[in-house]
Amino acid sequence: MPLPPYIKRKPDKRDRSWYQTVYAAKEGSIAAPTAGLHFTEKLLKELGSMGVIIKKLTLHVGIGTFMPVKNPHIGNHRMEPEEFEVEPGLIDLIKKRRKAGGRIFAVGTTTTRTIESLMNGHYKDCRLKNAKPGPESGSGQALTGTGVQGSEKIRGTTDLFIYPGHRFRGVDCLITNFHLPKSTPLMLASAFADREKILTAYRKAIASGYRFFSYGDAMLIL
Structure with missing residues (x-):
């Protein structure tokens, strides 16, 4: 892993453990x-003791996340599919918490x-047997089919x-790092908080020497 230019040393064994979340x-x-690198085991325990419900999911970050958006019409940019896995019941929990007035923080x-x-139903469900295209959402498709048990983890891909x-529809607050120009994570943050607010x-951050x-460094968008 190449180190950022402000770290004046060569990569070593420390980076193998530091460049990894404690919950990986x-x-x-x-x-x-x-964004998850800012969380320690101690911090997660403290949040839990305060009544914060912490749920985990898996998304395997692919090269598409880091490909700059070159098309002048950003809506024509296409993401490479990335695999994810989610515990059953997570989406129902999110809906219930939001309905009860709770807020969902995404790390x-x-x-x-x-x-x-x-x-949004914008994913391909890899658990389904005899899957066939379902209702479209954006550039991808949800799939419908048979053979999925309610207790199974949701495994699929999303673009x-x-x-x-x-x-x-599911996230109220976002913890995110500072991203590079023309990157898809920066555009997501701009969608969440408003482009002009993000640029400000x-x-x-640049004037203050943030990394x-x-x-x-990271920021919390409420």
Whole structure:
């Protein structure tokens, strides 16, 4: 893993453990979800003791996340499909918590994309037998079929590209790092908070010496 330019040393053994979230469990991603690097075991326990319900999901980050958007019409950009896995009941829990007045905090753009894909039906369900195309949402398709048990984990792929104009259905607050220009994570953050507000925040971050890239700082968007 290349280190950010503000770290004046060569990569070593420390980076093998530091460049990984404390809750990582499965291999598959080409990069760590950097917003999660800010969480320690101690912090997660403290949040739990405060009554925060913490749920985990898996999305295997692919190269498509890091491909810059080159098309002048961003709606024509296409994301490469990425695999995800979610515990059964997560979406029902999100709906119940929001209906009761609770707020859903997503740690990172990958988590946000997974939740929004499920809430919008914008994914391919890899569990289904005799699957056939279902209702479309954006550029992808949900699938309908038979053979899925209610207790099974939801396993699928998503190519959902979130950019300004997207209607968020499952995420109320976002913790995310500072991203590179023309990147899909930056466009997701702009969709969530408003492009001009994000640009203002980035200008202040640069002026204040905040860090970008792999070991960068994060912000909370409420």
